[in-house]
Amino acid sequence: MTSSPVSWLDPSAPWNEPVSEASAAEAGLAPSAVPIVSVMKAPAGIPELVALRSGRYVPLFGLGPTRDEGVRALANLAVALGEGADVRSVDHVLTLHQHPALKMAPLAHLADFVNKDIGEPVRAALAKIPLAYVGLLGASDSTRESVARVFAHCRPVHHEAQLALGMGGGDYSAWREHYALLCTQNDRASRVARAWFDWVLARRFSGLDALRDLLEEGELDGASLWLAETAFFVNGEDSSKERLVSLVDREMTGARKWLPRLFTFSARDLAESARMPMHLRWMHLRCSASRDHAAVSIRHWLAAATAQFDDDDGLDHKRALGPEPSRAGRAAMEARNAAGEFLLDWFVQDRAAREEVDAFARRIVRLYHRLRGALAFCEIETALKSANPPRSQAEKILWSQGEI
């Protein structure tokens, strides 16, 4: 695999810019004492924090789409979610996903590079790294989506990027818009996510039925299986809680060696989500009860009325009646259309119940992306592992525990 030349390294990379006297002095440091961060330390010291704030760090794939850069990304993840990590490590490492001077240019470069030869396994593995990176670190919707947008047309990770874009919405209560995006995809993971949205957030029982059908259709990936299980948990099904825990345990086992703190974060989210199943069920049903069921029924009824083409009214007037409704019927439909799908299916008047279900959904979505990230991490690690003994600092972090 040969990397293509990287334009921003010539003549000098932006992270080589010296820190201003004032910034360094504020932290009680000399400018020369501020390092260029390539692999983050945990816990981070003041010089590293000043470096992060001043842009003296190498962003994700900042040195080009190479195996070494992929290994460095994994090493940073291992630092953020490793044994020695402190509470802020995740935030610090997440900062590295882009550089203020380059924005998404390194990742866009990576996407182009991968698209040129999608058959090469290492390239495909490199393309998976940015999405796994933001997913594992529990990035916000906007951060995850900004990364996913870069890879939306990168063929090896197209579906994964679409999932990263569509499976969200909790940060700005934009569930419906994200659902609309999921509706444009037809791969199995997206269908599971869509059915989950249907059931948990739009409170349509058809979503629950669709999830059951998808499970019967065949094997799902671990994260999708877990997501479907959370829907059954909301439905109050027996032993669902135990299955949720065992699925997380099973799917994260592969990454446990490098990312032990991932379990801590996941366990916390899972405990928060599953601690009061009856209460959650009650809140979800309250949301469902507050839906405008009359309007939904009338909509079906109007559709049934206008669908009756065989006009058997026994009249001598034989001219067939067109399918168009009466003016009154049209007005009723238009009123429903004006209310729109949002008011009928997504808007919940019962605010207290809606907030609890939304909070649950936000935690589940975050955990879902962590799970996907954990599964991807194991695949990437296998693809990037070399038979040679570890040489660089990043390789040592990943494959020589205790040496660093």
Add this chain to the structure above:
Amino acid sequence: MRHSFGPVIGSPFEYGVMALEEARLTWSKGASPGILSRAARSFDEAARDGDDPDALVGAAVARALAGDLVNGARRLRETIEAYPEHASAYVALGVVLLRESDPLAHAQEAAWALCAAREMAPQVAFVERHLATALCASGQFMAALQSVRAALALDPDDVDARMWSALLRLYFGGDVSAATALIELAEESEELLRPPPVWLGAAAGLYAQGEFHEARIALRRSIAPMKIGNDYEQPFVDAARRWLREVRGFGAGVAMAPERWLHDVGGLQSDYARTRAALTALREACVREPEQASAQGLSPIDIEASLGEIEARTRRGMLDWAARLILRGFAEAYLPLCAYLEPPSYEAYAAMGLVLLQG
């Protein structure tokens, strides 16, 4: 205002009223050619003679009855602007607008005009009844019910008011007994030699009772005067057929009757039915495990309240939407049919200030 249709005195106004009366007596799917233009010319002349709002109203009504509803309504609006305290102009505007081929489009304005007329001239059965019709066509069913009750209090034998009252009770109030009243009213109207559109009300009643064959016969009777293959009359027929088709889409029986309820909300697989079933199951779980439920902030009483609320809200919503569709649809089909087959009554001319009724 003139006393009845007495001997011709010779003023243009009397000529106008006489022409209107002639049109009314010879009405057959409209007035005979020339009569209404004569009436309009006479009223125009009367209006030129002096400051007579009744003549202006007469001129506008004659034009509207001749088919020029747009100009008729415009003249009435101008009359209202010039004589804002003249109740008969408001009545005439309400009546004319409800005779439009698309009454739903003008129902709001008609209701406004008739409301204003009622303010100025309260306790007039004709105004109350027409106001109820206009309110019903504009979808304000509770106000329509109040108006129709006021009309019946003033004239308990008023067949039209009884029909609208029964329709509102049946499809807005969910009162099953009103279906029988609708059927009986059609028979009673026939004895009073009323034109056949009133059988459309009987079709509503019969369909609600599940008598589908009879409902079709009633529909056929309501449009019996329409000639087969007459393109001009086809829209009247189609409107009535379309209305019945939409009632059929809703299924037989009264909107909220228990045996229909499940069908109406979409059956056992609907979100409503499944939400209810899930809430019931959760309530039972709370009763089985009271300590766990209490620890998680649940009580069977809260769930029971939620069950009651979802049912009440959905029923109310269904009634409202059913009424909006069926009652407005009825007005859409029925009012143009009536306007085509029946001229305004004496009572209408009296309310418009053109004649005085004896007694």
